[in-house]
Amino acid sequence: MKSRLHLWVFVACFMAGSATAQDSQVYQNQKFDQAVGTVQLYPLVNTGDQEMRAPIITLDQTTELLLQFDMLTEEYDILQAKIIHCNSDWTKSVLNDIEFLYDYNTFDIRDFEYSENTRQLYVNYWMKMPRVKLSxxxxxxxYREGRPDDVILTRRxxxxxxxxxxxxxxxxxxxVRFRQSNQQIDFAINYTAMDVTNPMREFKVVLRQNNRWDNAIFDLQPTSDNRANSTLEYRHFNAENNFKGGNEFRFFDIRVYNxxxxxxxxIDKDNKRIDAYLATSESRGNSVYSQSRQDMNGSFFIMTNETGASYLEADYIHVHFDLKTSQVPQEVYAIGAFNDWAKNESSRLTYNPQAQSYQGxxxxxxGYYDYMYWVDGDDPYLFENSFYQTENEYDILVYYRGFTDLADRVVGFASFKSVP
Structure with missing residues (x-):
């Protein structure tokens, strides 16, 4: 009997270890197929800037989320989608589908249209996110129909x-060290309406700048817990709650190509493709702060201003970046919401010694795009500079998991702008 017990303990531990290893993947906003073009997931709020808003909605879901994306193909492909519930760190939670969905977790993407009069042919797909039971x-x-392992894209x-x-x-x-370059987010959360046993351990917070996940602050610990007022305070003094202010974003307008x-x-164009060469940029590393325009905090929107053109006639353009500066030993990238702030091979710039510039x-x-140049090293804002006066958008996400809970709930959200 003892040997059987040991065997069951071993099997249980092995299975738990396997599940942990399997669920350790961190889900990102990613494209896994070169045919995937522009991808957007945004709330349908019927405002001119809805496409630039973060995909964050309340549990009552009076506002719907729309996923819209292009496949750079000539023919329609049968696609499906599924929903994954994640922990606060974006690893898969242990919840079963039935615990967070009202429907069977396979959703056919039936809505699509073909591009019109474009050099780059594409199929535009869209679907509304299904209702969920839990925050x-x-x-x-x-993914492609019937092949859940053949994933083409993911979106948070x-x-x-x-x-x-x-x-x-x-x-x-x-x-004092960061006073001229950093922005500090101090805040407090009041949990009077909740039954909380150990607030210092049961709450987690995430701070984001400009809807970015690549530089988000995770696992920020509270500095005090006022039990009498049911308030946690987050007022740090060692830059734990600091973001580089950065600079106002660079931008370009490719709504027209004529x-x-x-x-x-x-602009160069022929019957097969269009190339847009951006004006040569220079490093702003030694610049002073200036706000000459209201930027979009790194975002973009899709639009064509060609005479009489419709949304489906918006074409794809090969955009050429050009940053004239001396070479640095670190990798340099052109990033923004348009490429999910990813520092990868597709966003990496190559140094041209003849032109003495980084190009990509x-x-x-x-459409209309914000972007910045990022240096993958100790000083990522080397070519942009960083100022505490820069206008940025911030949000605070508060997660909660009680002693008996199996997954993290999102119990609070706030969004605000830094004001120079």
């Missing part, structure tokens, strides 16, 4: 409850 982090995973979204109140504040860094848009120096190409749909 939390979610990922929509799109968040559903939240407003069970707590968040009192956010913004200021220049309290650290003449040059803003910050486009040349991205295939982008007609």
């Amino acid at each position: 939390g982090n979610y990922v929509v995973q799109v 979204f968040i559903v939240y409850e407003q069970n707590i109140s968040i009192n956010p504040g913004y200021r220049a860094s309290t650290s 003449f040059r848009g803003i910050n486009v120096s040349r 190409v991205a295939l982008l749909k007609q």
Whole structure:
């Protein structure tokens, strides 16, 4: 009997270890197929900027989320999607589908249209996110019909409850070293409406700048717990709650290709493709802060201003980046919401010693784009500079998992802008 018991313990431990290893994948906003073009997931709020808004909605889901993407193919492909419930760190939770979905977890993507009069042929697909039962982090995973392992893209979204109140504040860094370059987010959360046993352990917070996940602050610990007022405070003094303010974003306009848009120096086109060469940029590393325009905090929107053209006539353009500066030993990237802030081979720039500049190409749909140059090293803002006065958008996500809970709930959300 003892040997059988040991065997069952061994098997249980082995299975638990295997599950842990299997579920350790961190789900990102990613494209897994070169045919995937522009991907957007946004709330349908019927405003002009809805496409630039973060995919975050309340649990009552009076606002719907729309997933829209292009496949750069000539023919329609039968695609399906499924929803993955995640923990606060974007690993898969242990919840079964039936615990967070009202429907069977296979959704056919039936809505599509073909591009019209474009050099780059594409099929535009869209679907509304299904209703969910629980708040939390979610990922929509799109794959080819009947082949859930043949994933073509993933996108994150968040559903939240407003069970707590968040009192956010913004200021220049309290650290003397970073006072001119960093922005500090101080805040407090009040959990009076919740039955909380151990608030210091049961709450987790995530801070984001400009809807970015690549530089988000995870696992920020509270500095105090006022049990009498049911309030956790997060007021740090060693830059734990600091972001580089960065600079106002660079931008370009490729809504038209029959003449040059803003910050486009040349347009080349033939029957097969269009190339837009951006005006040569220079390093802003020694610049002073200046806000000459209201930027989009790194975002973009799709639009064509060609005479009489419709949305489906927005073409894809090969955009050429050109940063004239001396070479650095680190890798350099052109990033923004248009490529999910990814520092990878497709966003990496190559140094041209003859032109003494970093150069690269991205295939982008007609529209208006913010971007920045990122150095993959100790000083990522080497070519942009960083100022505490820069206008940025911040949000605070508060997660909660009680002693008996199997997954993290999102119990609070706040969004605000830094004001120079």
